[in-house]
Amino acid sequence: MFAHDITFQQDLKILDKIPKHLAVLFWGEINEKRLKEAAQLCCWSWCSGIKMLSIYNVEDDLKNNAQLLQSYIDTFSRHFFIHEKFIPIIRVTALCASKKPIYSNNEDSNLPDMQVNLISYADGRPWIAEVTKNLAEDVIQGKITSDELNIEELDRRISVPHFSEPQLLILFSPKIELEGFPPWHIHLTEIFHVPGNSEFHYSIFVKALRKYSKCDQRFGR
Amino acid sequence: MSHYVRSLLLKILKQGPIPQHIGFIMDGNRRFARRMNYKQVVEGHSMGSDKLQEALNICFYLGVKAVTIYAFSIENFKRPKEEVDMLMELVKTQFIEVYSSHLINKYDLCVRILGNISLLPIDVQEAAKKAVDTTKHNTGTILNVCVPYTSRDEITSSIKSVIKSVENGHMQIRDINEEAIEKCLYTYGSPPLNHLIRTSGEIRLSDFLLWQCHKNCYIHFVDCFWPEFSLWEMLKIILEYQFGYN
Numbered sequence: 242m243f244a245h246d247i248t249f250q251q252d253l254k255i256l257d258k259i260p261k262h263l264a265v266l267f268w269g270e271i272n273e274k275r276l277k278e279a280a281q282l283c284c285w286s287w288c289s290g291i292k293m294l295s296i297y298n299v300e301d302d303l304k305n306n307a308q309l310l311q312s313y314i315d316t317f318s319r320h321f322f323i324h325e326k327f328i329p330i331i332r333v334t335a336l337c338a339s340k341k342p343i344y345s346n347n348e349d350s351n352l353p354d355m356q357v358n359l360i361s362y363a364d365g366r367p368w369i370a371e372v373t374k375n376l377a378e379d380v381i382q383g384k385i386t387s388d389e390l391n392i393e394e395l396d397r398r399i400s401v402p403h404f405s406e407p408q409l410l411i412l413f414s415p416k417i418e419l420e421g422f423p424p425w426h427i428h429l430t431e432i433f434h435v436p437g438n439s440e441f442h443y444s445i446f447v448k449a450l451r452k453y454s455k456c457d458q459r460f461g462r
Numbered sequence: 463m464s465h466y467v468r469s470l471l472l473k474i475l476k477q478g479p480i481p482q483h484i485g486f487i488m489d490g491n492r493r494f495a496r497r498m499n500y501k502q503v504v505e506g507h508s509m510g511s512d513k514l515q516e517a518l519n520i521c522f523y524l525g526v527k528a529v530t531i532y533a534f535s536i537e538n539f540k541r542p543k544e545e546v547d548m549l550m551e552l553v554k555t556q557f558i559e560v561y562s563s564h565l566i567n568k569y570d571l572c573v574r575i576l577g578n579i580s581l582l583p584i585d586v587q588e589a590a591k592k593a594v595d596t597t598k599h600n601t602g603t604i605l606n607v608c609v610p611y612t613s614r615d616e617i618t619s620s621i622k623s624v625i626k627s628v629e630n631g632h633m634q635i636r637d638i639n640e641e642a643i644e645k646c647l648y649t650y651g652s653p654p655l656n657h658l659i660r661t662s663g664e665i666r667l668s669d670f671l672l673w674q675c676h677k678n679c680y681i682h683f684v685d686c687f688w689p690e691f692s693l694w695e696m697l698k699i700i701l702e703y704q705f706g707y708n
Contacts, residue, residue: 365676366640373621374638377628381635387625392618416702417681424672428614432665432681456665461537 490687570602
């Protein structure tokens with residue numbers, strides 16, 4: 242498939258809204274097949290206008306294969322965007338628990354066209370515990386008062402710049418189970434479940450986007 | 463379904479393993495009222511109330527230890543004043559019904575309020591406090607009523623408690639971990655959450671029990687409005703739990 246394929250363009254036209262940030266949870270082992278699917282997903286996402294993609298696996302398998310994923314993305318996008326005017330810069334980042342990069346492709350100093358975050362269990366509740374420790378230190382040192390500890394301050398610290406809240410989460414898992422996906426980030430996220438441990442076909446991607454497009458968020462009202 | 467068949471099915475289910483803690487987002491009362499062409503939205507909420515009594519009866523009969531319900535979100539204060547006032551009246555009535563309900567004695571029920579209670583009107587606060595006070599010594603089952611609640615608010619409140627402990631010298635910074643935060647959550651004292659059920663077909667958590675459902679919890683998005691939530695749906699969920707138990 243290519244970016245300019247008629248079916249692809251038609252599928253996108255009928256969507257009323259697109260998530261700015263898409264997240265995907267892969268259950269189970271991350272093998273070569275899943276990495277190639279992830280690479281494809283990056284290209285489809287960029288074509289759809291998605292600005293950020295986060296891919297989650299409970300273990301660190303994804304993070305440990307960040308460089309391999311980047312190379313699959315580079316290979317796949319050269320083919321996918323061959324008829325386009327330019328090939329978008331899709332950059333993979335994987336952070337460890339202390340938020341230092343395990344992998345970050347810094348060869349290209351330009352800003353990426355799309356950011357791809359690889360996340361794992363450590364980015365969920367353990368990260369919230371880390372943030373709490375840092376906050377406690379700041380309070381002891383008088384940098385912030387207890388009264389200033391509110392949801393907005395926490396949100397600022399928990400949602401580090403590269404990993405904010407996703408509007409849509411596609412869940413590949415036997416049942417709807419979050420498996421440690423960062424809890425703070427998904428307070429309003431639409432959750433699209435793909436039962437079993439299926440392949441990530443293009444049809445699933447489109448179905449998820451269509452479902453998201455139809456969701457009516459009332460935000461409490 | 464005839465009363466006999468229903469009774470029999472529940473008795474059969476009761477023999478197998480039962481989840482210890484179920485959470486409900488009882489969504490769809492307004493849309494149900496509109497679809498049934500009720501004159502006022504409050505009738506949908508009233509039907510929802512009846513359904514809640516039924517669901518609690520089933521859960522506690524089966525042996526569920528704790529049920530947590532999303533009665534009112536902090537975000538719901540954004541609704542038109544008329545509706546907020548009506549909902550507050552409804553919440554107050556429910557608290558009054560609860561502390562005079564047969565469920566209290568039948569299941570030795572302890573009612574807990576999870577949320578920023580100071581945001582509620584005084585008369586609702588008083589009804590809530592009475593429900594809590596009259597049941598605080600009960601140890602059989604737990605009803606956690608989230609009002610007014612968001613999960614981010616709960617997590618923030620828990621983190622503030624942890625930091626207060628550090629400030630008071632009761633805890634070292636190095637001891638701050640997931641368990642420490644969990645201990646300060648409103649739900650601490652209830653068993654871990656096993657199932658989270660949301661009706662009305664929406665597929666999001668809407669800031670409910672985010673910390674608690676993030677692992678070892680099955681989430682069910684059920685495609686019917688809350689007043690229509692049927693025993694069959696509960697049976698399916700419990701049966702799935704029992705099949706997966708081993």
